[in-house]
Amino acid sequence: MLAADGTPLKASLARALRRQKLRALMLIAPLLLFVVLTFIAPIVDMLWRSIENQLVPETLPRTVEALKDWNPKSGEVPGEAVFAALAADLQIAVKAKTHTRVASRLNYEQPGIASLFRQSGRKVKRLEEGNYREQFLDMHDGWGSIAVWSTIKRFSGDYTAGYFLNAVDMENTGDGAQFKSEDQQIYLFLFGRTFLLSVTITFTCLLLGYPLAWLLATLPVRTSNLLMILVLLPFWTSLLVRTSAWIVLLQQEGVINDTLVTIGILDDNNRLQMMFNQTGTIIAMTHILLPFMILPLYSVMKTIPPSYVRAAKSLGATDWTAFWRVYFPQSVPGIGAGAILVFIVAIGYYITPELVGGTDGIFISNRIAYHISSSLNWGLGAALGVILLGVVLIFYWTYDKIVGIDNVKLG
Amino acid sequence: MADGTGNRAFVEFDRVQKSYDGETLVVKDLNLSIGKGEFLTMLGPSGSGKTTCLMMLAGFETATHGDIKLDGIAINNIPPHKRGIGMVFQNYALFPHMTVGENLAFPLEVRKMSKVETEQKVQRALDMVQMGAFSGRRPAQLSGGQQQRIALARALVFDAELVLMDEPLGALDKQLREHMQYEIKHIHENLGITVVYVTHDQSEALTMSDRIAVFNDGVIQQLAPPPDLYERPDNAFVAQFIGENNKLNGKVIAVDGGTATVELPGDIKVNAHAVNCGGAGQNTMLSIRPERVLLGPDATSNAMEGHVVELIYLGDHIRCRMEVAGNDDFIVKVANSHEHAALKVGERTPLGWVTEDCRALDAV
Ligand SMILES: Nc1ncnc2c1ncn2[C@@H]1O[C@H](COP(=O)(O)OP(=O)(O)O)[C@@H](O)[C@H]1O
Numbered sequence: 129m130l131a132a133d134g135t136p137l138k139a140s141l142a143r144a145l146r147r148q149k150l151r152a153l154m155l156i157a158p159l160l161l162f163v164v165l166t167f168i169a170p171i172v173d174m175l176w177r178s179i180e181n182q183l184v185p186e187t188l189p190r191t192v193e194a195l196k197d198w199n200p201k202s203g204e205v206p207g208e209a210v211f212a213a214l215a216a217d218l219q220i221a222v223k224a225k226t227h228t229r230v231a232s233r234l235n236y237e238q239p240g241i242a243s244l245f246r247q248s249g250r251k252v253k254r255l256e257e258g259n260y261r262e263q264f265l266d267m268h269d270g271w272g273s274i275a276v277w278s279t280i281k282r283f284s285g286d287y288t289a290g291y292f293l294n295a296v297d298m299e300n301t302g303d304g305a306q307f308k309s310e311d312q313q314i315y316l317f318l319f320g321r322t323f324l325l326s327v328t329i330t331f332t333c334l335l336l337g338y339p340l341a342w343l344l345a346t347l348p349v350r351t352s353n354l355l356m357i358l359v360l361l362p363f364w365t366s367l368l369v370r371t372s373a374w375i376v377l378l379q380q381e382g383v384i385n386d387t388l389v390t391i392g393i394l395d396d397n398n399r400l401q402m403m404f405n406q407t408g409t410i411i412a413m414t415h416i417l418l419p420f421m422i423l424p425l426y427s428v429m430k431t432i433p434p435s436y437v438r439a440a441k442s443l444g445a446t447d448w449t450a451f452w453r454v455y456f457p458q459s460v461p462g463i464g465a466g467a468i469l470v471f472i473v474a475i476g477y478y479i480t481p482e483l484v485g486g487t488d489g490i491f492i493s494n495r496i497a498y499h500i501s502s503s504l505n506w507g508l509g510a511a512l513g514v515i516l517l518g519v520v521l522i523f524y525w526t527y528d529k530i531v532g533i534d535n536v537k538l539g
Numbered sequence: 540m541a542d543g544t545g546n547r548a549f550v551e552f553d554r555v556q557k558s559y560d561g562e563t564l565v566v567k568d569l570n571l572s573i574g575k576g577e578f579l580t581m582l583g584p585s586g587s588g589k590t591t592c593l594m595m596l597a598g599f600e601t602a603t604h605g606d607i608k609l610d611g612i613a614i615n616n617i618p619p620h621k622r623g624i625g626m627v628f629q630n631y632a633l634f635p636h637m638t639v640g641e642n643l644a645f646p647l648e649v650r651k652m653s654k655v656e657t658e659q660k661v662q663r664a665l666d667m668v669q670m671g672a673f674s675g676r677r678p679a680q681l682s683g684g685q686q687q688r689i690a691l692a693r694a695l696v697f698d699a700e701l702v703l704m705d706e707p708l709g710a711l712d713k714q715l716r717e718h719m720q721y722e723i724k725h726i727h728e729n730l731g732i733t734v735v736y737v738t739h740d741q742s743e744a745l746t747m748s749d750r751i752a753v754f755n756d757g758v759i760q761q762l763a764p765p766p767d768l769y770e771r772p773d774n775a776f777v778a779q780f781i782g783e784n785n786k787l788n789g790k791v792i793a794v795d796g797g798t799a800t801v802e803l804p805g806d807i808k809v810n811a812h813a814v815n816c817g818g819a820g821q822n823t824m825l826s827i828r829p830e831r832v833l834l835g836p837d838a839t840s841n842a843m844e845g846h847v848v849e850l851i852y853l854g855d856h857i858r859c860r861m862e863v864a865g866n867d868d869f870i871v872k873v874a875n876s877h878e879h880a881a882l883k884v885g886e887r888t889p890l891g892w893v894t895e896d897c898r899a900l901d902a903v
């Protein structure tokens with residue numbers, strides 16, 4: 129197709145639209161820049177950290193090179209060449225004070241390596257020329273351990289799957305990936321619990337939110353506006369304040385327990401444990417996430433004309449039949465939208481489980497936070513985060529396939 | 540056909556009042572009897588309380604005062620689903636998540652009818668509205684007219700004796716609307732059901748109804764068969780609302796039997812049929828239909844002079860706008876015949892009417 133001046137129509141349309149597009153782009157440029165810098169870049173960095181392993185080959189280049197000829201299956205400690213390389217690497221590393229970082233990195237994989245490196249680091253200056261193997265073996269028993277050397281060899285590449293294996297309670301002991309022994313497994317269980325608690329919270333939100341959303345959608349505008357303000361009030365209150373309020377209410381010396389004891393329903397020695405466990409997490413998070421359920425439900429219910437239920441009744445349906453066969457099916461998109469919102473927000477929640485979850489009510493994100501800020505095992509934290517992100521994306525994708533993401537509306 | 544006077548009433552509103560807010564009455568003292576098999580239309584401007592009346596009858600609103608009786612039994616306390624009244628809603632209210640067949644089967648299923656019987660009835664109802672082939676479609680896949688038919692079939696499928704329709708044709712285009720008017724009328728005649736029909740479209744009401752109740756401001760202004768309503772309006776509102784009407788405001792000088800002598804502005808004295816005009820000295824509104832005005836040599840009685848302001852050629856007749864007795868919006872329909880073809884704008888011509896054709900009504 130050609131335009132009046134003979135140029136292809138597509139090209140002249142594109143030219144006509146270019147200015148518009150350019151202006152649109154300039155309007156969103158600040159936001160785009162902000163998002164790239166504060167959101168996308170950190171995520172990419174996190175993805176990167178979960179697999180990168182350059183610390184080992186960079187700090188111990190000669191050792192890594194020399195270890196290529198060594199086979200862990202031989203059952204023997206590496207030969208003189210490897211120890212000579214190690215001596216050279218360590219001397220440089222100690223001067224640059226980088227050996228402790230390699231030490232802690234390798235210690236994640238093989239506990240004990242940290243102290244091996246630190247102790248040897250102090251003595252490495254006194255090494256004499258020649259016969260390094262014997263001198264190292266004298267220095268620390270650890271250098272005679274096949275396990276230590278095979279760990280170093282396994283983590284000598286630029287990239288590693290070690291963090292991810294760890295994140296799903298697996299390890300690579302030299303003959304392929306396998307699950308750790310039962311008593312060392314924690315993450316899979318934690319993922320499972322995060323999932324189950326999120327499902328429970330989604331469900332309680334639905335149970336509490338559905339009737340309220342219905343009320344909001346059917347009441348006269350003035351009353352429903354007032355109710356809506358009450359629904360949104362939690363949104364405008366600090367998360368910490370709300371969570372602390374729950375602690376005040378639910379703890380063992382808290383308002384609810386005190387009241388129950390005072391009116392004689394509970395024995396003073398038998399106070400209910402409603403805080404610092406899963407119950408506490410479920411109660412507090414349900415309260416916090418309730419608006420995410422109510423708003424999409426409300427926006428869908430508002431579009432269901434009251435004449436449907438009236439029609440059903442005029443056709444002979446009882447109140448319940450009219451609700452169940454006519455109203456409910458039409459509110460399903462709202463349920464789907466609310467459920468996916470609550471679930472996705474819940475599964476990555478951190479602050480509330482941290483404050484009220486105790487030990488058995490914490491989520492995977494609390495573990496991630498622990499690795500980022502306390503154990504400083506960023507690689508593992510990143511791997512856990514990537515898995516969590518993947519799970520959320522899978523849910524999101526499934527939801528889109530089944531219900532269609534267009535149905536998610538807020539108000 | 541029952542007309543609500545002879546037979547016992549099938550539906551009866553007995554001094555019914557309704558208020559939503561406790562301050563104003565939306566329906567004021569409504570008395571209305573509808574005979575079995577009758578097609579009664581509630582006609583009135585928007586906001587006059589028609590839907591409210593229908594909703595009270597269907598059970599979705601409660602009357603603030605008075606009784607509503609169905610077949611002699613007060614139904615005020617019977618919930619809607621037990622009243623067995625079919626209803627066609629303005630937006631059809633077809634359940635969007637069910638197919639056409641499922642929509643029609645719904646009232647039968649809730650009545651626990653057997654599968655075989657349900658299928659038969661659904662098919663019969665669909666055939667009745669010529670939609671037999673559409674059972675598997677969703678409402679969204681149908682045109683407006685088709686949805687209308689399905690809504691009608693659904694209200695009829697469970698053999699309701701009384702069917703309510705609230706502006707069921709309001710969303711259709713003119714041609715389809717006229718077509719559906721005839722179809723609904725035929726179905727009503729074939730099934731012998733009682734229909735209470737709400738509309739604000741007077742031509743629709745005139746075409747379809749046995750009787751029309753003209754509503755205004757929560758009060759029935761007149762209840763009469765269509766010809767009466769047009770030919771013999773009881774009051775100024777009905778005269779103005781139904782069909783085209785010329786109004787002339789004046790003062791009653793004398794009433795003698797059924798004839799009122801009225802003085803119009805410009806010292807013109809005319810006679811009119813006294814209907815609702817009070818006694819001497821009262822203000823009145825004279826109502827005369829445009830096609831009943833006589834012009835030129837025909838204007839022998841009640842003669843005065845009219846001033847032609849505008850002529851609109853409409854083929855079979857000419858609409859002539861005139862200034863008469865201070866009213867410059869006086870319309871006369873002139874037959875397109877040889878004698879009358881000579882009217883010109885600016886001309887003055889004699890004008891009059893037969894006393895019986897001009898009704899002296901209440902002043903508004
Ligand atoms: N649910 C309601 N709540 C309050 N006022 C209403 C309600 N429904 C109707 N009204 C009022 O009652 C009057 C009559 O309304 P309606 O019966 O719908 O009239 P119509 O159907 O003749 O247009 C209107 O003034 C309307 O504003």
Ligand SMILES: [Mg+2]
Nearest residue numbers: 586589590591
């Ligand atoms: Mg209405």
